[in-house]
Amino acid sequence: MGGGGLTQIFFITNRLLKIAGTSILHPLSRLFNLIVSSKQYPTAWEQADVVLIPKKVCSQFRPISLLPPLSKLFEKIATSHLTNYLNSHGLLSDSQFGFRRRRSSEMQLLLMAYHYSQALLRREEVDVVYLDCSKAFDKPPHSTIVTSLSSNGVGGELKDLLSDYL
Numbered sequence: 001m002g003g004g005g006l007t008q009i010f011f012i013t014n015r016l017l018k019i020a021g022t023s024i025l026h027p028l029s030r031l032f033n034l035i036v037s038s039k040q041y042p043t044a045w046e047q048a049d050v051v052l053i054p055k056k057v058c059s060q061f062r063p064i065s066l067l068p069p070l071s072k073l074f075e076k077i078a079t080s081h082l083t084n085y086l087n088s089h090g091l092l093s094d095s096q097f098g099f100r101r102r103r104s105s106e107m108q109l110l111l112m113a114y115h116y117s118q119a120l121l122r123r124e125e126v127d128v129v130y131l132d133c134s135k136a137f138d139k140p141p142h143s144t145i146v147t148s149l150s151s152n153g154v155g156g157e158l159k160d161l162l163s164d165y166l
Contacts, residue, residue: 045071
């Protein structure tokens with residue numbers, strides 16, 4: 001970000017967080033717990049600096065949102081807690097590879113290639129359909145996401161905070 005932009009609004013940069021190290025853990029923990037208990041995501045943290053990155057086609061750009069460092073840190077911690085909950089309660093399918101740690105798309109392709117080769121060795125027919133659901137996570141209504149989380153046991157302050165965030 002070059003020292004400017006949103007980081008100056010909050011007076012906290014990634015570099016400052018790194019320098020502060022563990023000495024800032026207690027205040028950040030209190031701040032993050034306050035956010036969760038208030039069930040309201042700070043609106044100032046939703047502001048982003050948008051940078052346009054050129055794609056291969058010169059006339060097309062990919063917008064990248066640069067969020068405040070505290071916002072990114074909070075989201076990373078919340079994502080970790082939610083993912084741990086979903087994993088520990090068996091709510092994620094073993095066949096889901098996208099957006100999961102240690103489960104790359106390359107691993108899924110290797111697994112599928114293995115299954116196809118085994119089927120072909122057994123002289124079985126193999127039919128494959130691949131779908132690319134572009135912007136799949138931009139499409140579902142936020143209320144559907146919150147309802148799904150709620151029906152899978154995610155409730156209370158976290159559900160309300162996620163609802164406010166979305």
